[in-house]
Amino acid sequence: MRMKRFKKLKREKEPMEVDITSLLDILTILLVFLLQSYNASDLTLDVAEKIELPKSKSEAYGHASVIVQVGKDYDLWINNHKIGKASASGDKIEILYDELLKEKEKEKKELEQSRTVASANGKAPEEKKTINLVLDQSIPYEVMKKVMHTSALAGYPEFKFIVQGNF
Amino acid sequence: MRIPRKKHKIVKPNIIPIMDAVFIFIFFLLMSAQFLQIYEIGSDAPAVKTITEKEEDKKKPLNLTLEVSKTEVVVKTGLDGNVFRKIAAIDGEPNILEINKVLMEIKKDHVDETSVIIKPQNNVDYKKIVWVMDACREIEKNQPTIVTKNDKGATVQTRKLFEQIIFETM
Numbered sequence: 001m002r003m004k005r006f007k008k009l010k011r012e013k014e015p016m017e018v019d020i021t022s023l024l025d026i027l028t029i030l031l032v033f034l035l036q037s038y039n040a041s042d043l044t045l046d047v048a049e050k051i052e053l054p055k056s057k058s059e060a061y062g063h064a065s066v067i068v069q070v071g072k073d074y075d076l077w078i079n080n081h082k083i084g085k086a087s088a089s090g091d092k093i094e095i096l097y098d099e100l101l102k103e104k105e106k107e108k109k110e111l112e113q114s115r116t117v118a119s120a121n122g123k124a125p126e127e128k129k130t131i132n133l134v135l136d137q138s139i140p141y142e143v144m145k146k147v148m149h150t151s152a153l154a155g156y157p158e159f160k161f162i163v164q165g166n167f
Numbered sequence: 168m169r170i171p172r173k174k175h176k177i178v179k180p181n182i183i184p185i186m187d188a189v190f191i192f193i194f195f196l197l198m199s200a201q202f203l204q205i206y207e208i209g210s211d212a213p214a215v216k217t218i219t220e221k222e223e224d225k226k227k228p229l230n231l232t233l234e235v236s237k238t239e240v241v242v243k244t245g246l247d248g249n250v251f252r253k254i255a256a257i258d259g260e261p262n263i264l265e266i267n268k269v270l271m272e273i274k275k276d277h278v279d280e281t282s283v284i285i286k287p288q289n290n291v292d293y294k295k296i297v298w299v300m301d302a303c304r305e306i307e308k309n310q311p312t313i314v315t316k317n318d319k320g321a322t323v324q325t326r327k328l329f330e331q332i333i334f335e336t337m
Contacts, residue, residue, distance in 0.1 A: 017179075020186075027189050034196035045205055053205070054294040057301045062207040132207070137294035141287040144296070148334060158211050159334075163297055165204030 045162065047134065048077045054137035055166035062132060062162055066103050068096065069134040070147060078103065086143055093150045100131075100154035131156035208300050210332045229280045231273060231329060235261065235287040235299055242269055261295055266302040267310065270328050275315045283329035303329050 043062035047053065050071040069077040074086040076096055084095045107128060131151045135144060148159055232248065234241040240261050242251040251273065254265045274280075283303045287296050306313065306326045317323045 020182075024182075024186070027186075027193065030193055031189065031196070034193060034200055037200045038196055039199055041205075043205070043207075047203070053203075054297040056206065056208060056297050057305065058206040058208045060207050060209070062205060135293050137292065137297075139293045140289060141291045141293070141296060142289035144293055145289070145334070158209070160207040160209055161297065161300075162205055162207055165206055 043132065043162075045132075045134065046080050048075070048080070048082075050075070051134060051136045052138075053134065053162065053164040056163035057166055058163055059165070062160060063130065065128055065130040065132050065160070066100070066156065067132045067134060067162075068100075068147060068151065070136060070139055070143065072136045072138055074139075074143060086146060091146065091149055092153060093146050096147065096150045097154050100151060100156060104155050127155075129156055130158045130160055132160045132162050134162045208297065208304070208332070210300075210334060229273070229277045230284070231270075231277075231280065231282070232284045232286060233266075233299060233303070235285060235291050235296065237288070237291060240266055240299065242266075242273075244273065261299055261302075263298050263302045264307060266299065267307050267328075270303060271306060271310065271313060274325075274328050275313055278313070278315050278317050278323050278325065281327075281329055282331035282333060284333045284335055286335045300332055303332060305330075 039061075041061035042064045044064070045062070045067065048069045048071055050073060051069055052072075067077075067079055069080075070086060071077075076083050076086055076093070078096070078099045083099050086093050086096070111127060133144075133147060133151075135147070151157070151159065227246065229244055230246050230248075232243040234243065237259060238256050240254045240256070242254065243249060244251045252269045254262050254269065256262060270283075285296070285299060285303070287299075305328060312324050312326050314322065314324050
């Protein structure tokens with residue numbers, strides 16, 4: 001009688017086991033999906049409103065640099081800050097030029113600060129001349145040409161056109 | 168007398184550490200996931216080049232130029248701007264396959280050349296310029312690899328065309 005009660009008590013203290021097989025199934029599928037969409041590029045891009053990127057066969061990953069975005073209505077953004085509109089007349093977009101010069105100054109100051117550390121390692125940091133251009137697909141070449149010309153004058157002669165994958 | 172049976176307890180592996188690792192891994196991948204595939208096409212502003220005496224002895228530059236308009240793409244070669252081919256647009260869109268074939272033909276004779284100058288008209292859309300850039304950079308997937316000899320006489324195999332794209336700015 002005592003043995004039976006003792007055995008019953010012992011059985012009641014056993015912990016409840018949770019079956020997590022289905023949870024593991026979900027995690028495995030999620031893992032596979034995320035591995036497939038993993039991005040090795042250091043470019044973080046928030047595409048502005050009213051910008052539809054053109055499709056391209058390019059497979060080259062983008063790199064972090066100054067980002068200039070031009071929307072359908074010629075709205076201009078630099079590094080996700082709206083600065084105005086691209087003007088219809090003239091060869092140079094003045095607001096874009098002024099903002100890019102400010103970015104250049106900021107970069108130069110950061111470069112000076114990091115130069116002392118880098119020179120100790122024997123490697124001098126290089127000035128960035130690359131600019132990422134995110135243009136809406138309907139933009140005419142006239143506006144594209146002005147953006148490129150303004151960027152080159154401001155010290156960014158290496159253009160990287162950001163496009164959407166098409167394969 | 169009954170022989171007492173030993174109850175074989177089923178040994179279950181402890182997967183809690185594995186689950187911890189998987190959760191952290193998933194969190195990391197979620198942060199770095201990109202659901203819009205974004206790539207880049209590089210291009211440089213045209214640079215002024217000083218011609219020295221030594222360079223004058225070299226082979227004449229190809230100076231491959233593509234004049235893009237809404238109705239056609241004109242392929243020109245040489246410093247004189249000789250028209251190599253005129254490729255008419257189809258339904259207002261550049262004939263990318265034909266442009267690619269013409270560039271393949273030029274590449275076979277100038278395998279060491281890698282640059283192309285693109286001169287679109289002001290009213291051409293950016294989307295179409297990107298298509299032309301794609302046609303300039305690589306051979307289409309359904310076309311065979313180019314096998315030819317370079318200036319040094321070595322056999323070269325390539326699927327790249329003219330990757331260095333230069334826009335003629337003001």
